[in-house]
Amino acid sequence: MIARISYAFRETWASFKRNVTLTMAAVITSAVSLLLVGSTFLIQRAFDNLLTRWKGDVELIVYVRSDADPNQIQVIEDALKSQPSIIDVTKLRYLDQAESYAEAQKLFAGDPGTLRLLTPENIPSQFKVVPISQDSNLIRELGEQFRGLAGVREVAYAQDVFDVVARVSQFIRIATTAMSIVLLVVAVGLIWNTIRTAMFARRREIEVMKLVGATNWFIRIPFMLEGLLQGLIGGVLSCLGLWGLNSAWSGAVADFNDTELAALVVTDGYMRFVMIILLGIGAIAGAVGSGIAASRFLDV
Amino acid sequence: MIRLENVTKTYGTEIPAVRDASFEIAKGEFVFMVGPSGSGKSTLLRLMNRQEQPERGEVWVAGKDINAMPDSKVPYLRRNIGNIFQDYKLLLNKTVFENVAFALEVIGRPKHVIRQQVPAVLDLVGLSDKEDRFPHQLSGGEQQRVSIARAFVNRPLILLADEPTGNLDPATGEGIMRLLDRINNTGTTVVMATHDQRIVNMMRRRVVQLDRGVIVRDQERGVYD
Numbered sequence: 305m306i307a308r309i310s311y312a313f314r315e316t317w318a319s320f321k322r323n324v325t326l327t328m329a330a331v332i333t334s335a336v337s338l339l340l341v342g343s344t345f346l347i348q349r350a351f352d353n354l355l356t357r358w359k360g361d362v363e364l365i366v367y368v369r370s371d372a373d374p375n376q377i378q379v380i381e382d383a384l385k386s387q388p389s390i391i392d393v394t395k396l397r398y399l400d401q402a403e404s405y406a407e408a409q410k411l412f413a414g415d416p417g418t419l420r421l422l423t424p425e426n427i428p429s430q431f432k433v434v435p436i437s438q439d440s441n442l443i444r445e446l447g448e449q450f451r452g453l454a455g456v457r458e459v460a461y462a463q464d465v466f467d468v469v470a471r472v473s474q475f476i477r478i479a480t481t482a483m484s485i486v487l488l489v490v491a492v493g494l495i496w497n498t499i500r501t502a503m504f505a506r507r508r509e510i511e512v513m514k515l516v517g518a519t520n521w522f523i524r525i526p527f528m529l530e531g532l533l534q535g536l537i538g539g540v541l542s543c544l545g546l547w548g549l550n551s552a553w554s555g556a557v558a559d560f561n562d563t564e565l566a567a568l569v570v571t572d573g574y575m576r577f578v579m580i581i582l583l584g585i586g587a588i589a590g591a592v593g594s595g596i597a598a599s600r601f602l603d604v
Numbered sequence: 605m606i607r608l609e610n611v612t613k614t615y616g617t618e619i620p621a622v623r624d625a626s627f628e629i630a631k632g633e634f635v636f637m638v639g640p641s642g643s644g645k646s647t648l649l650r651l652m653n654r655q656e657q658p659e660r661g662e663v664w665v666a667g668k669d670i671n672a673m674p675d676s677k678v679p680y681l682r683r684n685i686g687n688i689f690q691d692y693k694l695l696l697n698k699t700v701f702e703n704v705a706f707a708l709e710v711i712g713r714p715k716h717v718i719r720q721q722v723p724a725v726l727d728l729v730g731l732s733d734k735e736d737r738f739p740h741q742l743s744g745g746e747q748q749r750v751s752i753a754r755a756f757v758n759r760p761l762i763l764l765a766d767e768p769t770g771n772l773d774p775a776t777g778e779g780i781m782r783l784l785d786r787i788n789n790t791g792t793t794v795v796m797a798t799h800d801q802r803i804v805n806m807m808r809r810r811v812v813q814l815d816r817g818v819i820v821r822d823q824e825r826g827v828y829d
Contacts, residue, residue, distance in 0.1 A: 308712050509695055509706075515653075516758070517683035518710035519676070 308522065315526035316533065319502045326501055327534060330494040334538030334589065335545070337487030338582045342546040344480040345578045351473035364391075364433040364443055366450050369457040370401065370426050376455030377429070383453065384431060390446055395434040404429050428457050488585075491538065492593040495531045499597040502527060510602070524598040528591050535590020539583040546582070550575060605631040605762060605793045606652055611661030613647055621647040622658070623817040629795065631761075634788045636804050637797040638828055639814035645797035648814070649764045652795065653685045654678050666761060683711055686755030686763045686792075690770035692747045694739040700726065700750050701735040707754045725757040729783060745776035749783065756787055763787060765796040769803060777803060801828035 320327060366384070368377055377398075385393050399407065405424045435443050440463055447459040503510065513523050606629040613622040622644045629635050637645040650656040651663050654670050663670050670681055694703050704722045713721075726732050729749040739747055748768060755763060765784065769777030781803055788794045798804065804811060804827060811826030812819060821829070 307709065307714050311709060508693065512693060512695065512706065512754075513710045514679075515682060515687045515693075516707040516710060516754070517679040517681070517685075519679045522710060522712070 312526045312529055316529045319506070319526065319530050320533070322505060323498055323502055326494075326498040330491065330498045330534045331538045331541070333487065333494050334491035334535055334586055335541035337484055337491045338539055338542035338586055339545045339549075340480055340484035340487055341585060342542055342578050342582050343549070344477060344484055345581070346546070346550060346575070347480065348473065348477055349574055351469065351476075364435060364447050364462070365460045366431040366433065366447075366456060367428040367458040367460065368430060369455050370428055372429075372455030376453075380431065380450065380453055380455060383450065384433065387446060388436075390435060390437045390442055392434045392436045397432040399430050399432065401425070401427050401429050488589060491535075492589050495534050495590050495593040496597045498534065499527050499531055499594040500601060502530065503598065503601045514602075520599075520602055523602060524595065527598040528595045531594020531597075532587050532591040535586035535588070535593075536583060537586075538590070539586025542582050542586070543579040546578070547575065605629055605633070605666060606795070607662075607664040608648075608651070609662045609664070611651060611658045611663060613644075613651060613656060613658045620817045622651070622814075624661070625817075625819050626661075627812060627819065627822055629793060631793055632788070632791050634785070634794045634807070634809040635796070636807070636809060636811045636826075637795065637814065638799060638804060638811055640799060642816075643814040644817040645799075645814055646766050647817075649766050649795060649797055652762070652764060653682055653687065679711075683758060684761045686752075686758070686760040688748070688751050688755050688763065688765040688768045690767035692739070692751040694747055694750055694754075696739050699736050699738055700731060700742070703739070703750055704753045704757050707757055711758070721757055722753075725753045728756070728786075729753045743776070744772050745779060748772065748776075748780055752780070752783060752787070756792070760792065762793045762795065765794065767798055767800075768796065769798065769800050774802065778806070781807060804828040 366380060368380065381396075381398065384391060384396060401424050405422065405427050408419070408422055408427060437443060440461075444461065444463075447461060450456050450459050510523055608625050608627055611622055611625045612620050614620045625644075625648065637648055639645055647656060651658060652665060652670075654663075657671050662672075665681065666684060668681070670678075673681065695706065698706060701722055704725060705718045708718045708721060723732065723735070726735060729752055731746060731749055731753065734742065734746065739750070742750070748771075752768075763784070768784070769780055772780065777800065784794055784796065785807070808825050808827070811821065811823050811828070813821035813823075813829060
């Protein structure tokens, strides 16, 4: 048994050294594809975080014209407060123009063009409304009533933003999933090809092995081990890359502390989970790819 | 030990390489398969260790119908059958010792068995002093002795030799034949395909003659013809 195991490892290592270029190609491809798989997981998780936070306090925002007089503002406020069954009156907040302008500074930090058009004088003030009712139709009905009031410029629903974010996140999920599947197939193909080359280089040995009665598994295992190792190294590299990316992203997002963007991060626990998944996928893809190649070229 | 019953083997759509061949080889026998190139000698040998499977007929080796056994059993069948070839099929990056040890290593024999068996068999073939040489440092006859050592190190019941003297000069070939004779005397069944008339006539053993895939003669203590 020990003799067999040491034989398998010796052969795996020798073959690894013999095919440096192909091995590197297979390792790098699997690393990149697994990095994409991991990114898909993380982006998904980050969007989920973002959306959960919004879900907790879905907001209705009533924007008030910048030229509205205090009376009109009072009318709007009274109207809102007269609906305690639908909205949480205690959490009703009024942001005056200065506060709204300060908020806009953060919201449009990445969009200086828009920001330049805004001044503390022309920016609408706003009522931020936290509903009690979970019925989005009811909230929408209420919002529509306010559209007609004098001094109301616009009524915005967080629900609309929510839909956009959900749609964007779904698009990103589909795109990254598709790309990572394609790359994973390429990686398996490259591993397959590396193993085929390794087997071709050793065809005389394989012929002799078969003639003296080595079992197919005995012949196959060093090659499968080689593929598994390639997948696993790819997995380790992708984990390092992912960890680096996530740290950089989290660091960058931390600057936007008060905005929704800050929710777009992934915590360590989930990161560890994703890393284990990546190592698993890498190992399995490598072993399966090389196993298929080994079986296919073992028919002498 | 080996029995063929009405065996027919065809490659592709061509005429059969072996047609309706039937014969039996007893344990400990030494048999020559003779005939011109392409007469089906090598195919017969390849049918005996299931490197080929026949379209029709049965091949029985050591009491088993070898074409009825599952693929997973074939390696264990082959551990009872040694193979020798005209071109030796040695591994060029391994020494004499390593080439012979390889045959034991890949069927999972432990190190202490290898350390004991390999020198013994190298002694038998007369290469004890060349353990550490590589194949390219050996003469053709010596290389063939290494391949015989590799085929015999596991003490198989049967030795299949396909033109083992084909690349050797007559004197060296005779040496190889004496070695195969000694192995045969230990009780190992030897089946040898050859078209070397001189050797067949010298040995005076059973001769099975083939012509275009058909057995045309099967004679005890025969000559090449």
